[in-house]
Amino acid sequence: MxxxxxxxxxxxxxxxxxxxxxxxxxxxxxxxxxxxxxxxxxxxxxxxxxxxxxxxxxxxxxxxxxxxxxxxxxxxxxxxxxxxxxxxxxxxxxxxxxxxxxxxxxxxxxxVAWGLTEPGGGSDLLAGELTAARDGTGWRLTGRKWPVNNATRGRFVCVLARTDPGGGPRGFSVFLVDKRATAPGTVRHLPKMPTHGIRSADISGVEFLDARVPADALVGRVGEGLELVLKSLQLTRVACVALSLGAGDHALRIARRFLSERRLHGRPFSELPHARTVAGRSVARLLLAEAVSRTAARAVHEVPQELSAVSAITKALVPTLVQGQLRLVGELLGARGFLTGVEGYGGFAKVERDHQIVGIFDGSTWVNRSALASSLPALRPGRRQATRVGPPVHEWLREEHEPAPLDPHRLGVMARDNTVLGSLGDLVARLATDAPRGADRLAARLLEAQSELDGHIAALRPTAGPPPTATMRLAERYEWCHAGAAALALWVANPRHHDRDWWRDGLWLRGCLTLVLEGLGASPPGAADVFDELGSLLLGDAGDRVSLFGMPAEVSA
Missing domain, CATH: 1.10.540 (Butyryl-Coa Dehydrogenase, subunit A; domain 1)
Known part of the structure; x- marks a missing residue:
């Protein structure tokens, strides 16, 4: 395995x-x-x-x-x-x-590398200046892509190129370039960039100097490059948040060791209530990130037409949750979090540095939240359920459910529904029939918050240009509501797990809903108690693997 x-x-x-x-x-x-x-x-x-x-x-x-x-x-x-x-x-x-x-x-x-960004262009794909001009049956590429992961080591690079001098939404196309097949001197690698984190990765660039590529280098059709990239990003954004979960796993291993070994004032550090509460908060952030990520990974198969919204939520929220978790672990470790030569703890400074990039590539938190904010008018109440087909979310989130085949052709560029959040009312009702230790009250408060959010979204209308600050704040609240709905859906979908370590008495669910409500500006009572419980469980056998489903997919070669 x-x-x-x-x-x-x-x-x-x-x-x-x-x-x-x-x-x-x-x-x-x-x-x-x-x-x-x-x-x-x-x-x-x-x-x-x-x-x-x-x-x-x-x-x-x-x-x-x-x-x-x-x-x-x-x-x-x-x-x-x-x-x-x-x-x-x-x-x-x-x-x-x-x-x-x-x-x-x-x-x-x-x-294979993915050349999207260019010097000075940032996240604005329409600002790309690398051009592809027809040359007989083929094309000639001129321009730079930088910074790009694996730009030098990768034999292949998939680039977004301007095929219409005027640019615009239909002015770009995608090309798959085999660098070994280009004429000598027409492809030049740009130097590796020194970086704060992921220092040993190949973060460099590539320059095309009138490089000729054959006709079959074109991916898709001419002028469809931007749409193709936007749809592809929906898949990659869901995939890359797995990096955040792994970083969170790494940090919790270090925190668990520290809590077990460290003594303060003559007693184990783990006996201090504040230490357990901080540890429990870090556990809750990782489990909420997992709930959002797992739901998104299933949504790829079950509701791909909604993925433009779901992937933006996931990519904006999950790295943010884990970065906050790393800050909490750093608070616990104190000086050990800065030392690189201490056996067992030196890896924390590295993982904290490395993780910061996850919130940037494939669209930063701001870029994804902005995309979600622009979509909110299409997701406003009254439009929901117009496109909803297939099994309900609590069915396709069952651990044993076999997902529908992956079909990229069902992806769209603008979601008009959110099945997960749109199911919140039904999920709260299902929870009420067998609610663990106050989880129903937390869920009811989440439903109230979503109803209030719906009222604000209902008043939105599409606007040109970047979303205003008020709409960005609504988008952030939408992310929290979606996260809470994802956690509830996973709970309702998997009753056979309810007697397992992190699930018993609804512990992980209560911790996640408490985090969500805090993110929405509420102060649910008993927050310290539930985080203390989570922190205590981290120190037991269950702390060996902080995950809702253990190892989610034990696959073999």
């Missing part, structure tokens, strides 16, 4: 040996040994959809695999997992021969 393999690789002398990976980080050299081990195990096969010969049939499996890698070293997960992101446009377009060829290269261990 994959998790056990990674554990074995983490032993002294192994490719995931923390000492080796720390040395790569300090020298800013690529973690080639760890990536080679992942290649040998067969992880690239999970980046390729099953219809093209790979093993990607369920996004939650890819999620679990990347989370496992990130729980040991986030930089390795970023460096290796980038191939899934780089290839996403090809899978979304569904071009048969191009996709089949790329699939073979990926499963043979070739890396």
């Amino acid at each position: 994959f998790a056990r393999e990674v554990d074995a690789w983490s032993a002294p002398g192994g490719p995931f040996d923390p000492a080796l990976l720390t040395a790569h980080d300090e020298a800013e050299t690529f973690p080639a040994e760890a990536c080679a081990a992942l290649d040998r195990w067969g992880l690239p096969d999970y980046y390729v959809p099953s219809r093209f010969g790979g093993r990607l049939a369920r996004l939650d499996e890819v999620h679990a695999l990347l989370r496992t890698v990130a729980s040991r070293d986030l930089t390795v997960a970023v460096a290796h997992g980038k191939t899934f992101l780089g290839a996403a446009s090809v899978w979304t377009a569904g071009d048969g021969e191009t996709a089949a060829s790329l699939a073979r290269h990926i499963m043979a261990g070739q890396a």
Whole structure:
């Protein structure tokens, strides 16, 4: 099983040996040994959809695999997992021969980069200046993409290029470039950039100097590049939050060790109520992040037409939740959180640095929240249920549910429904029939908050330009309400787990709903008590794996 393999690789002398990976980080050299081990195990096969010969049939499996890698070293997960992101446009377009060829290269261990950003362009894809001009039956590419993960090491790079000098929504196209197939001197690599975190990753760039590519380098159709990228980002944003969950796992392992070993004033540090409460808050943030992420991974299969909203919520909220968790763990560790040479604790400073990038790539928190804010008028009350088909959310979130086949053709650029949040009333009613220890009261307060939010959203109308600050604040509240609904849906969907460690007496649900209400500005009574319970459980056997479902997908090569 994959998790056990990674554990074995983490032993002294192994490719995931923390000492080796720390040395790569300090020298800013690529973690080639760890990536080679992942290649040998067969992880690239999970980046390729099953219809093209790979093993990607369920996004939650890819999620679990990347989370496992990130729980040991986030930089390795970023460096290796980038191939899934780089290839996403090809899978979304569904071009048969191009996709089949790329699939073979990926499963043979070739890396793929995704060239979207350019110097000075930031997150504005319409500002891209790299051009693709027709040249007989092919195209000539001119311009730069920077900064790009795996730009130098990746044999392939998928780039968004301007095919209409005037630009605009239909002025861009996507090209898959095999750098080895270009004429000498027409592709130049830009130097690796020094970075605060993920120091050993290949964060560099690529410049095309009138580089000729064949006609079949075009992915999809001319002028559909922007739409293709936006749809692909919906998949990659859901996938990449697995990196946050892995970082959270790593941090909690360190925190658990510290609480078990540290003594203060002659007694164990874990006996201090404040220490347990802080630890419990960090646990609740990770479990809420998992609830949102797991729901999104299933939504990819069940309600892909809603993914433009769900992925934006997930990418905005999950890294934020985990970054807050890391701050809490840092508060517990004190000076040990800054020391790199202390056995067992030196990894915290690295994971804290590394994780900061997750909230930036594939659209920053602000970019995703802005996208959600722009969508709120289409999601306003009265429009809901117009497109709702298929089983209810509490059915497709059952652990044993077999997700619908992954179908990128069902993705859209503007969601007009949110099945998860739209089911909140029904979920609260179902919870009331068998509510654990006050969870029903917390859920009822969440429903009241959502009703109030609906009133504000109902008054919104589409506007041109960036969303105003007031709408951005509504979007943030919408994220919290969605997170609470996701947690409730997972609880209702999985009654057979209710007697397990984190589930017993609704502990994880109460902790998550308490966090959500605090995020909405409420102050639910008993917050300290539920976080104290979570912190105490972290120190027991259940603390070995802080997850709603244990290892979500024990897959083998």
